[in-house]
Amino acid sequence: MEVYLYIALFAPLVGSLFAALFTATPKKMFTGVIASLLIISAFVSSTILLMYILNGGEPVQVEMMTWMATGDLYIPFGFVVDQVSVTMMMVVTLVSSVVHVYSVGYMDHDKGFNRFFSYLSAFVFSMMVLVMSDNFAGLFIGWEGVGLCSWLLIGFWYHKESATWAANEAFIMNRIADLGMLIGLFLIYWNTGTLQYTEAFAAMPGLDTEILAWMGIFLFIGAMGKSAQFPLHTWLADAMEGPTPVSALIHAATMVTAGVYLVVRANPLFDLIPHVGLFIASLGAFVALFAASMALVNRDMKRIIAYSTLSQLGYMFVAAGLGAYWVALFHLMAHAFFKALLFLGAGNVMHAMHDELDPFKMGGLKKPMKWTFIMMTLASVALAGIYPLAGFFSKDLILEVAFVDHHYILYAVLLFTAGLTAFYSFRLVALIFHGEERYKLFGIHPHEAYKYMLIGMSPLLILAIIAGSFKMTYFEMVTALLPATEYHIHSHLTFWIMTIGTQLFVASSIVYAYKKYANNKITVPDGTSKMENSFAYKLLFNQYYIPYIYEEYLVKPYRELSTIFWEQIDLKIVDASVDGIAGIVYGTGEKTRAMQSGNLSTMLKWMVAGTVGLLSLAVVFGLAARYSDEIMAILSGLGV
Amino acid sequence: MEIGLNHYLALSAILFAIGLIGVMRRKNLLLLFLATEILLNSVNVAFAAISHYYGDLTGQMFAFFVIAIAASEVAVGLGLLIVWHKRHGNIDLDNMSTMRG
Numbered sequence: 001m002e003v004y005l006y007i008a009l010f011a012p013l014v015g016s017l018f019a020a021l022f023t024a025t026p027k028k029m030f031t032g033v034i035a036s037l038l039i040i041s042a043f044v045s046s047t048i049l050l051m052y053i054l055n056g057g058e059p060v061q062v063e064m065m066t067w068m069a070t071g072d073l074y075i076p077f078g079f080v081v082d083q084v085s086v087t088m089m090m091v092v093t094l095v096s097s098v099v100h101v102y103s104v105g106y107m108d109h110d111k112g113f114n115r116f117f118s119y120l121s122a123f124v125f126s127m128m129v130l131v132m133s134d135n136f137a138g139l140f141i142g143w144e145g146v147g148l149c150s151w152l153l154i155g156f157w158y159h160k161e162s163a164t165w166a167a168n169e170a171f172i173m174n175r176i177a178d179l180g181m182l183i184g185l186f187l188i189y190w191n192t193g194t195l196q197y198t199e200a201f202a203a204m205p206g207l208d209t210e211i212l213a214w215m216g217i218f219l220f221i222g223a224m225g226k227s228a229q230f231p232l233h234t235w236l237a238d239a240m241e242g243p244t245p246v247s248a249l250i251h252a253a254t255m256v257t258a259g260v261y262l263v264v265r266a267n268p269l270f271d272l273i274p275h276v277g278l279f280i281a282s283l284g285a286f287v288a289l290f291a292a293s294m295a296l297v298n299r300d301m302k303r304i305i306a307y308s309t310l311s312q313l314g315y316m317f318v319a320a321g322l323g324a325y326w327v328a329l330f331h332l333m334a335h336a337f338f339k340a341l342l343f344l345g346a347g348n349v350m351h352a353m354h355d356e357l358d359p360f361k362m363g364g365l366k367k368p369m370k371w372t373f374i375m376m377t378l379a380s381v382a383l384a385g386i387y388p389l390a391g392f393f394s395k396d397l398i399l400e401v402a403f404v405d406h407h408y409i410l411y412a413v414l415l416f417t418a419g420l421t422a423f424y425s426f427r428l429v430a431l432i433f434h435g436e437e438r439y440k441l442f443g444i445h446p447h448e449a450y451k452y453m454l455i456g457m458s459p460l461l462i463l464a465i466i467a468g469s470f471k472m473t474y475f476e477m478v479t480a481l482l483p484a485t486e487y488h489i490h491s492h493l494t495f496w497i498m499t500i501g502t503q504l505f506v507a508s509s510i511v512y513a514y515k516k517y518a519n520n521k522i523t524v525p526d527g528t529s530k531m532e533n534s535f536a537y538k539l540l541f542n543q544y545y546i547p548y549i550y551e552e553y554l555v556k557p558y559r560e561l562s563t564i565f566w567e568q569i570d571l572k573i574v575d576a577s578v579d580g581i582a583g584i585v586y587g588t589g590e591k592t593r594a595m596q597s598g599n600l601s602t603m604l605k606w607m608v609a610g611t612v613g614l615l616s617l618a619v620v621f622g623l624a625a626r627y628s629d630e631i632m633a634i635l636s637g638l639g640v
Numbered sequence: 641m642e643i644g645l646n647h648y649l650a651l652s653a654i655l656f657a658i659g660l661i662g663v664m665r666r667k668n669l670l671l672l673f674l675a676t677e678i679l680l681n682s683v684n685v686a687f688a689a690i691s692h693y694y695g696d697l698t699g700q701m702f703a704f705f706v707i708a709i710a711a712s713e714v715a716v717g718l719g720l721l722i723v724w725h726k727r728h729g730n731i732d733l734d735n736m737s738t739m740r741g
Contacts, residue, residue, distance in 0.1 A: 598737040604672075605664050 001052055001060045005081055008045040008089060009128050011038040012096075016121035019114050027113040029104075035117040036100040039124060043093035046086065053086050054477055061134060068137075075195060080134035083481045087329055087474070088131035088261055091336045094459065095253040096124045101456035102344055103245040105449060106351065116156065116243070123149035127254050131261060136185050136195040139262070143181070143226065146255045147174045153250060154242040166238035173235045177225020184218030187211065201268035209273065216269055216276040219262060227259030227313045230287050234547050236310055240302040244347030247302060252309045252343050253336035260313065263320040264329050267482055270320070277321045281402075284317030285413045290544075292420040296427070297540045299525070300357045301346050304428050308383065309339055311417060315398050318410060324401040325482040330474060331394035338382035338390055338464035344457050345376035349432055352446035353439060359428055360524045364437035368446045371454050373433045375461050380429050382464040384422035384506050393468030396502060397487065403498065404487045415502060419509040426513035434518035441524075648689030655682030669721055669731040673714060680710045 015038035019031040049060065059082035068075040081089070100120065107116050126149055130142025155167030189195055191211055192203035204212060223229070228236035239251050250256070263270060263280065270277050291310035298304045312335045319328035352369055353362060366373040382389035385396055395418065402411040439446060448454075475484075489495040531537055542548065595606055624631060655678055662675025684703040691699025725731050 599734060600736050601664075601667060601733040608660055608664055611660075 001049065001057070001081070002062050004045040004048050005060055005062060005079060005132070008042045008049065008093065009079060009125070009132060011042040011045070012121045012124035012128060014038055016118050016125060019118035019121060022114040023118055025114065027111070031114045031117050032100070032104040032107075035121045036097070036104060039093065039100045039121065040097045042124070042128070043090075043097045046089040046093045049081050050086050050090055053081065053083055054473070059083070072193065073189075075135060075137045077138060078134040078196070079132040079138070080197075081132065083478045084261075084264060084329065085131050087333060087478060089128065091257075091333050092124065092127050092131060092254050094463075095336055095340045096120070096127075096249055098340065098456055098460055099245045099249040099344070102248075102347070102453050103243075105453040105456075106245050106347055107243065108450075110243075112156065116153075119149055119152045119156070120246070120249070123153065123250060123255070127258075130258055134197055136188060136197070136200070139265075140181070140185060143222070143258065144178070146250070146258065147171065147178070147226075150174075150239070150250050150255055153246040154239045156242055156246065160241070163241040166235070166241040170235040170239050173232050174225045177222050177232055180218045180220075180225070181222025184215050184222060187215045187218060191215070197265065201266075204269055204272060212269060213273045213276055216266075216273045219266055219269070220259075220276070220280055223259030223262045224283075225259075226262075227256050227317070228310055229259070229283060229313065229317065230290060231546075233287065233291070233310055234543070234550065237303050237306045237543070240300070240306050244302065244343060244350060247306070248340040248343030248347070251306065252339040256309060256313060257316070257332045257336065260316045260320055260328055260332050263317070264325045264482070267323075267325045271323060271483065274323070277323060278407075279321070281318045281321030281407070281410060284314040284321055285402075285410045285417075286314070287311065288314030288318070288417045289413050289420070290314075292417045292424065294540055294543050295424040296420060297537055299360060299541075301349065301359050301428065301432070302343075302357060304359075304424060305339070305342055305346060308342075308421065308425065309335075311421060312339065312383075312395075314417075315395060315414065318414060319398045319401055322401055322405050322407065322410075323483060324398070324485060324487065326475060326478045326484070327394070327397050327401055327487070329478060329482070330471065331398060333474075334382075334390035334394040334464075334467045337460050337467055338379040341375055341379040341457060341460040341464055342383065344453075344460070345372050345379065348372040348449040348453070349376075349446075351449060353444055356439075356442070356444070358524070359431035360438070360522065361442060362432045362439050363435040363522065364433070365439070365446055366433040369433075369448050371448060375454075375457060376433070377429055378461060379464055380425040383425050384510060385418060385502070386506060386510075387503060388465075388468060390464050390467035393471050396499065399502065400487045400489060400498070404489060415505070418502065419505050422506045422509035423513045426510045427517050430514050430517035431522065434514070435522050436520045438522070438524065645689055645693045649686055652682045652686035652689070655679075655685065658682075667733045669724070669733060669736075672733065673717055673721075677710060677714070680706055 015035035018038075019035050022028050022031050053059070059080055061080045062078065064077040064079065066074070067077050100117070103116065103120065107113050110116065123146060126142050126145025128142070130139055130146060133139045133142060151167045151171040154170055155164045157163045158167075185195065188200055191207055192200045194200050194203070225232050236251060236256065240247055242251075270280075288311045291307045291314065295304045295307035295311065298307065312331070316328045316331050316335070319325075319331060348369065349362070349365065349372060350357065352365070352372075356362070378389070382391040385391035399411060399414050399418070402408075402414055475486075489498065525532055527533075539545070595602075597603075659675050659677075659679035659682055662678060663672065666672045666675055684706055687699040687703040687706070691697060691703075721731055724736075728735065
C-alpha cells in the first residue's frame with residue numbers, strides 16, 4: 001500500500017515540476033495533459049487506498065526520512081493514510097482531477113497556460129502534504145505551501161493591479177493567522193514534547209485545562225485564517241480575482257477547508273475543551289449568517305459563490321465545534337463536490353459572457369448554455385439542501401446536531417441561514433439563466449463550453465447528487481478514528497416536523513427567489529430604485545463596511561506609523577549611523593590620499609615616520625608594562 | 641677605557657640614524673641603496689656585538705644571513721637601476737612616479 005501512498009503524494013509534484021520546465025515557452029498542450037494524467041493517477045491511488053481502508057485495512061503509516069533530529073526534538077517526514085486523511089485525499093484528488101481537466105479548456109487562450117498547470121499541481125502536492133502528514137510540523141509545511149500556491153494563483157494575472165492586491169491581501173491575512181497557529185504548535189511541543197499526532201494527543205489528557213484551551217484557541221486562530229472566518233474573512237471574496245478553476249479548487253473545495261480539517265484532526269484536543277468548541281460553533285453560526293446576508297445583494301457572480309462558501313464553512317465549524325467531527329467532515333466532502341461544480345459552471349458562464357460577472361447583465365442563458373444551466377441548477381439544489389441531493393444529508397445533519405445538543409439559538413440561526421442560502425443561490429441561477437436575454441444589450445453571443453469540459457465536470461455533478469447515499473458507509477469508516485456520536489432526534493414526530501419544515505422553508509425561499517428574479521421585468525440596477533437606497537441594502541452591499549473599516553482604521557494608521565518609523569527612526573538613526581560610518585571612511589580617504597603621491601622619496605619618508613611611530617609605541621608600552629605597579633599606584637592616588 | 645657593549649650599540653644607533661636620514665633625504669637611487677646598506681649593517685653591528693656579549697653565536701649567524709640577503713638585494717637593485725638608467729637617462733627618485741594613486 002505504501003507505493004500507492006507515494007504515488008498519491010508525489011505524482012502532483014512531478015506534474016508541477018514537469019510543467020515548470022515549460023513556463024517560459026508558449027502554450028504546450030501536453031503540459032496540461034500530462035499534469036492532468038498525473039493528478040488522475042494520484043486520484044486512482046487514493047481510490048485504491050480508500051478501498052483498502054474501507055475493507056478494514058490498518059492505517060498505512062510511513063516514515064520517509066528524518067527531517068530534524070536535534071536533542072529531544074525529532075521531526076520526521078512521516079505520512080499516514082487513515083480514515084480521516086483518506087477522505088480528504090479523495091476530496092482533494094477528485095476535485096483537482098476535475099479542475100485540471102476543466103482548466104485545459106478554460107485556460108486554452110491564456111499565455112500562462114504552462115505556468116498555470118505548474119502552480120495548480122504544486123498546490124495539489126502541498127494540499128496532499130497537509131492532509132497526509134502524521135505530525136503537526138508536516139501539516140504546517142503543507143499549510144504554508146497551499147498559502148504560497150494560493151498567492152501565486154490569485155495573482156496569476158499579475159499585470160492586473162487588483163489581482164496582485166488581492167493576492168497580497170490573502171497572503172498577509174493568512175500570515176497573521178499562521179502566527180497564531182505557530183504559537184499553538186509551540187505550546188503543543190513545550191507541553192507534550194512531541195509534534196506527532198498520536199503521541200501529542202495521548203499526552204494531552206494529563207495537561208492543565210487552561211493550557212489545553214490556549215492550544216485550542218491558537219490552533220483555531222490558524223484555522224480561522226485559512227478558512228476565512230470572521231474577522232479574517234475579507235480575503236476570500238477578493239481572492240475571486242484569480243482564474244475561476246482556482247476559485248473552484250482552492251477557494252471552495254480544498255484549501256479553505258483545511259481549517260476544518262485541522263479541527264477535525266485535533267479532535268482529541270478539542271474534546272477536552274468543550275468551552276472553546278462552543279466558541280468555535282458560535283463563531284461558525286455567526287459567519288454562516290453573516291456571509292449569507294452579504295451574498296443576498298452582491299452583484300458579482302463569483303463573489304456570491306465565495307460568500308456562500310464562507311457561509312458553508314461556518315456550518316462545518318458549528319458541527320466541528322459541537323464535537324460532531326464526522327458530520328463536519330461529511331459536509332466538507334459534500335460541499336466540495338457541489339461548490340466546485342457551481343464554480344466551474346460560473347467559469348463556463350464567464351467564458352460565454354466574455355468575463356462579465358454581473359448576473360444582472362445576463363439573463364436567459366438557459367437556451368445557449370443548456371448543460372451549464374442543468375449543472376448549476378442541480379448544484380444549487382444540492383447547496384440548498386433539498387432531498388435527495390448531497391446537501392440535504394450533510395447540512396440537515398448539522399442542524400440536527402445543533403438541535404440534539406440543545407443549542408437552540410445556533411439551530412435557529414442555521415435554519416434561517418439555510419433559507420438565505422436557498423434564496424441567494426437561486427437568485428443567482430434565476431438572474432443568469434432565466435428571464436429576458438439582457439446580454440443582447442451588450443452585444444455578446446454566448447456559447448456553451450467545450451464538450452470535454454462538461455464531461456470533466458460530470459463526476460462532480462454525479463457526486464453532488466448521490467454523495468448523500470454514502471452517509472452510512474462513510475460513518476462506519478471514519479468513526480474508527482472520530483467520536484461515533486449519532487445524532488438522533490428521539491421523537492419521530494419532532495424529526496418529521498423538523499425535516500419537512502426545513503424542506504418547506506427552503507423550497508419556499510427558492511420559489512420566492514424565482515418569482516422575484518426570473519421574470520422579464522428585471523433590469524440592470526442603476527442605483528435609483530428604492531431598495532438600492534435603503535440602509536440595509538447599502539450595509540450588505542458594502543460588506544458591512546468591514547473592508548472600509550479595515551482600510552480606514554488598520555491599513556491607513558499602519559501606513560502612517562510606518563511612514564513615521566521610516567522618516568524618524570530608519571532615516572534619522574539607522575541610515576544616519578550607517579551613512580556616518582561610510583562618511584568617516586570616505587573623509588579620511590579624501591584627506592589622506594595626498595600621501596599616495598607615487599613619489600618614492602615621499603613614501604620612504606612616510607615609512608620612516610611609521611617606523612618611528614611604531615618604535616616609540618613599543619617603547620612606551622614596554623615601559624608601561626615594566627612599571628605597571630607604580631603607574632597603578634599613581635592612578636589610584638589620583639582617584640581614578 | 642675599555643670598549644664595551646654600549647659603545648657598539650651606540651655606534652649601531654648612530655649608523656642607523658645616518659641610514660634613516662639618508663633614506664629620507666637622498667633623491668639619487670644609487671645613494672639610496674648606500675643608505676639602505678648602512679641601515680642593514682648598523683643592525684649587523686648590533687647583532688654581532690650582542691652575540692659576543694652573550695657568548696651565543698646565533699646573532700653572528702644571523703648577521704651573515706643579513707649580509708647574504710643584502711648582497712642579493714643590491715644585485716637585483718643595481719640591475720634594475722641600470723635598466724632604468726638606460727631607458728630614462730637618469731636615476732632621480734622624483735621622476736619615478738608611475739605608481740601615483
